[in-house]
Amino acid sequence: MKKLTAYLNEHKITEVECVISDMTGIARGKIAPVAKFIDEKGMRMPESVLLQTVTGDYVEDEPYDALLDSADIDFVCVPDENAVFQLPWTIEATAQVIHDTYDKMGNPIELSPRNLLKKVLKLYEDKGWKPVVAPEMEFYLTRRNEDPDQPLIPPVGRSGRQESGRQSFSIDAANEYDPLFEDMYDWCEVQGLDIDTLIHEEGTAQMEINFSHGDALSMADQVFVFKRTLKEAALKHGVCATFMAKPVADEPGSAMHLHQSIVDVKSGQNIFSMKDGTKSPLFFSYIGGLQKFIPELLPLLAPNVNSFRRFLPGTSAPINLEWGEENRTCGLRIPESSPQNLRVENRIAGADSNSYLSIASSLLCGYIGMVEDVKPSTPVQGRANESRQSISLPLTLEEALGVMSESVACREYLGEAFTMGYIAVKQADLASYKRVISSWEREYLLLTV
Missing domain, CATH: 3.30.590.10 (Glutamine synthetase/guanido kinase, catalytic domain)
Known part of the structure; x- marks a missing residue:
């Protein structure tokens, strides 16, 4: 954290956006005062975040609940000192820090998109x-x-x-x-x-x-x-x-x-x-x-x-x-x-x-x-x-x-976990889409069938 702490001090950062990427590519995380961020050296988030759909819903159906602990436990998010970006559009001096995700034993979380890329590399x-x-x-x-x-x-x-x-x-x-x-x-x-x-x-x-x-x-x-x-x-x-x-x-x-x-x-x-x-x-x-x-x-x-x-x-x-x-x-x-x-x-x-x-x-x-x-x-x-x-x-x-x-x-x-998890998220997105009645259906079917 020495390199990261020096960066935050040098740029007079007051807030840190601690983020990870979910399956869709949405930035999810927490916003913390810089002192709290430095003190805690990262953050914790519930495992279920990585099985969150584009609509914000969660994958909960069988057999995919086997991918998560039934207690919805946290994983550990560790900041990457090489992935720090100052946000120019914020009122407060804010930095966005991309995190890697690990379980309590220090193993990379398989459902993490960033971890998957690192696995391929x-x-x-x-x-x-x-x-x-x-x-x-x-x-x-x-x-x-x-x-x-x-x-x-x-x-x-x-x-x-x-x-x-x-x-x-x-x-x-x-x-x-x-x-x-x-x-x-x-x-x-x-x-x-x-x-x-x-x-x-x-x-x-x-x-x-x-x-x-x-x-x-x-x-x-x-x-x-x-x-x-x-x-x-x-x-x-x-x-x-x-x-x-x-x-x-x-x-x-x-x-x-x-x-x-x-x-x-x-x-x-x-x-x-x-x-x-x-x-x-x-x-x-x-x-x-x-x-x-x-x-x-x-x-x-x-x-x-x-x-x-x-x-x-x-x-x-x-x-x-x-x-x-x-x-x-x-x-x-x-x-x-x-x-x-x-x-x-x-x-x-x-x-x-x-x-x-x-x-x-x-x-x-x-x-x-x-x-x-x-x-x-x-x-x-x-x-x-x-x-x-x-x-x-x-x-x-x-x-x-x-x-x-x-x-x-x-x-x-x-990996089995990532493959199952990703398919589950996208099938949930697909099911959500199918429940929506489109303007095409209203225009061409409403009064003609």
Whole structure:
């Protein structure tokens, strides 16, 4: 705690937000005065928090109650001194500290998303490898929406006009929201978030922020913090920012594109490339692993009912696991690069996914591919969604959860407790969704059937 205490004193922090990520990616925790935080060296929270759904409900049905102690005991949350972020939008000088979770014996809690990512990274560490990740986050800006039954509409920009049409890569369209983005960049700099390029995406008032490449755990932390930062900046300027995968009908969905490469720790060389610059066998087996195992881990990349609206036929999102060089219609794109920077871009993950789980699942699929020498398909030329359907994805959350529940790889690598717990949370979300009568049903069925 010496490093963390010094940071809090140096920045004159008066309050600490002690947070963990739940399965959905929601920050849950406690707010404590800095003196109490330093004295207690962390916090305790009930185990059930990690089986909390997006609606705030808890998973309580059989057989999932076997995952928790019947007394709803606490787990221990230990602050990570390398995951401290000052919050620029608060009145009091406040720091957000991400915690790791352990049981009373000091064992990592299996249901923790952050612990799961660390578990996957340990597999790489044991091989002498280190993943390098660069996320790209797409999102929409919208007017504030007080009625969930009403569709989202674009906000009014500096010109006083609402954006209309699609303005891909338009500088002027992005500049409409300059005051918001100036705050976003300033706040990210204060927090040490390594964001890079801002792009106006294809959708109306849809944007993309690119992160610089870096350590996988650090990047997952940064995306977790960035989502909250952007939402706070938007609220300050009277609008909303959403990372829903498909927030607006007839507009493109929002993805979390994950660029990933693997470095040999001893040599510092990218293991995807041979010394002569050609692609290595490990590169091809990494792609093979993504193709083979993403369908089994898809709920970690597409975690919500809404996630699968992004995969509807005719949308701009890739609904395939084909791969190709410089081909954005493929679910797995190989950007043009030097041999040392050779990487795979996973374009399947939604912006709504939990950053810890999406990064962990993508890295895990590639890892299994390399250790099992899984062969990929041949690369695609042209439009992948139209060329063939040999490698398909589940197209509903219900179907994807069924595939995950049958996966041997999930239980072997993610663990029985995490696999059961995650499926339980998402099945509870699905059941909650099914109880809601939609506006479509009222519009087309109310007076016609």
